[in-house]
Amino acid sequence: MSRDAETSAPILPVLAQRWSPRSFDPTKSLTLADLTPAFEAARWAPSANNAQEWRFLVGFRGDSTFETMTANLSGWNASWAPTAGAIVVGMYEDDPENKARDYAPYDLGQAVAHFSVQAHADGLFVHQAAGFERDAMALAFNLPETWKPFVVFAVGHLGAPELLNETLQAREIAPRVRRPLDETVFTGPFPSA
């Protein structure tokens, strides 16, 4: 089953091939060493003023960090993410006194993008999720007041779609779609609908 993007111009194969599954192989586990290249890729992401105001908290399936993370996922994320080998909470530093930090959430996203591309190149799959209890997650891990958990991402080996419930299974195999490029990029006034 190919999930490769249908592109209107040639792009790097890893970018066309990366996608976000919800089925992870529950028989495979991960260690920090497995994720080190992806974290290294995140480390080398650009950021405003090179501030690098991101941190990553990692839990591995079976440890208490992972358990606490899954307990704070919302909606259907709580049903699929627990079979991943690892869950990462991505956070940025929010410093209202420092204008230069305005871009911290943007920079975190860019670091996670680096992570996801490198992980995919290494044979792993990443599924990002905004659906989690931010305040509860911050409290559970005793994060300093200025550090804001903003995204979680499940990382693991690809599982079979059949491992999911019917609703998620349908989404797992649905075609991957994007708005066409000519509706996204413009060279004059903002296009009218």
Ligand SMILES: Cc1cc2nc3c(=O)[nH]c(=O)nc-3n(C[C@H](O)[C@H](O)[C@H](O)COP(=O)(O)O)c2cc1C
């Ligand atoms: C910031 C962010 C938040 C997301 N939140 C969720 C989520 O809470 N639950 C979920 O199942 N998927 C979530 N996704 C996954 C997107 O739905 C997915 O990336 C998108 O549909 C494109 O699919 P693809 O990554 O397979 O190309 C999120 C993705 C991003 C980048």
